[in-house]
Amino acid sequence: MRVGSTETAEPVVSVRKPYKLVSRDFHPDDSVIQVGNVAFGGNKVIVMSGPCAVESREQVMQSAEFMQRIGVPVLRGGAYKPRTSPYSFQGMRVEGLKILAEARERYGVLIVTEAVDHESLANVAEWADIVQIGARNMQNFELLKAAGQTGKPVLLKRGLAATIDEWLMAAEYIAANGNMNIILCERGIRTYETKTRNTLDISAVPVVKQLSHLPVVIDPSHAAGQWQWVAPLARAGVAAGVDGLIIEAHPNPAEALSDGPQSLNFRHLEELMGEVGLIAQALGRDL
Ligand SMILES: [Mn+2]
Numbered sequence: 001m002r003v004g005s006t007e008t009a010e011p012v013v014s015v016r017k018p019y020k021l022v023s024r025d026f027h028p029d030d031s032v033i034q035v036g037n038v039a040f041g042g043n044k045v046i047v048m049s050g051p052c053a054v055e056s057r058e059q060v061m062q063s064a065e066f067m068q069r070i071g072v073p074v075l076r077g078g079a080y081k082p083r084t085s086p087y088s089f090q091g092m093r094v095e096g097l098k099i100l101a102e103a104r105e106r107y108g109v110l111i112v113t114e115a116v117d118h119e120s121l122a123n124v125a126e127w128a129d130i131v132q133i134g135a136r137n138m139q140n141f142e143l144l145k146a147a148g149q150t151g152k153p154v155l156l157k158r159g160l161a162a163t164i165d166e167w168l169m170a171a172e173y174i175a176a177n178g179n180m181n182i183i184l185c186e187r188g189i190r191t192y193e194t195k196t197r198n199t200l201d202i203s204a205v206p207v208v209k210q211l212s213h214l215p216v217v218i219d220p221s222h223a224a225g226q227w228q229w230v231a232p233l234a235r236a237g238v239a240a241g242v243d244g245l246i247i248e249a250h251p252n253p254a255e256a257l258s259d260g261p262q263s264l265n266f267r268h269l270e271e272l273m274g275e276v277g278l279i280a281q282a283l284g285r286d287l
Helices: 057-070 093-107 118-127 141-150 164-176 204-211 220-224 227-240 266-282
Strands: 033-035 038-040 046-050 074-076 110-115 130-133 154-157 182-186 216-218 244-248
Touching: 038 046, 046 057, 046 266, 057 074, 057 093, 057 266, 074 093, 093 110, 093 118, 110 118, 118 130, 118 141, 130 141, 141 164, 154 164, 164 182, 164 204, 182 204, 204 216, 204 227, 216 227, 220 227, 220 244, 227 244, 227 266, 244 266
Parallel strands: 046 074, 046 244, 074 110, 110 130, 130 154, 154 182, 182 216, 216 244
Antiparallel strands: 033 038
16 A cells, blocks of 8 residues: 555555654665764664763773774763752763863764753754763753754664654654754663663664664663673674664773763773674674
8 A cells, every 4th residue: 555545445554654754664775874984874883882971081081092992983971961860960061072072083983972952952063973862851852853953963862761653753853853864772761670770672673673764773781770781781782783882881980970880891891892793793794
């Protein structure tokens, strides 16, 4: 049956999807999102790593230097931190963005960092390479529209209680505002399980890749909440066909101002890179 047809002779098997621009129905081939010299959605599995939060110039430079050394092309680090508690560290803000930009200059890594509102979006779009929209802002539709209008690549995290359709509709907001440079990020959803911080929805990877042409990455750090579980989930993600990983790593996790328990130290990050590299290779991909 034609898309949009009103014929009723044949039974309608699938419910019509409410999103169009991000749907594979309208764009059968995988989208490749080029950011500098990095391509999301191609043959390479792109690893993004770094601390949860930008804490100091020294911490960021140490991280960027290590990422460059082990072949991690994208440095993460939050300059604006949407924290559950108003008493937690809120981030270094513009000063943090400038430190990240300096790290890019010195070590040749790309920068992904979160925008939490319109003001931070303007700053992040100016200083970073990829604008992250966090799980808690996935349905902040005005922010999604504004992120679309920047034209910058957007890493769109899935809300912690969002269905796949809601997540893709959020992506549609960005696309409908003229920006198709969208990378979808599964970061764990809220379930009845309390041992893990959230439940990494591995199923979302093949499902979303079937529904949408956009690249899909996972964030095993925020899903797990414990560093020991990050590598196994990252391995599972690569086996399931992700286009990238975003992983929290800190030069000294015990001293981290946020998300220390789920942050890998640099030795463990390097081990993880080796492991996921082997899995990627087995599937005809590489890091
Ligand atoms: Mn974090």
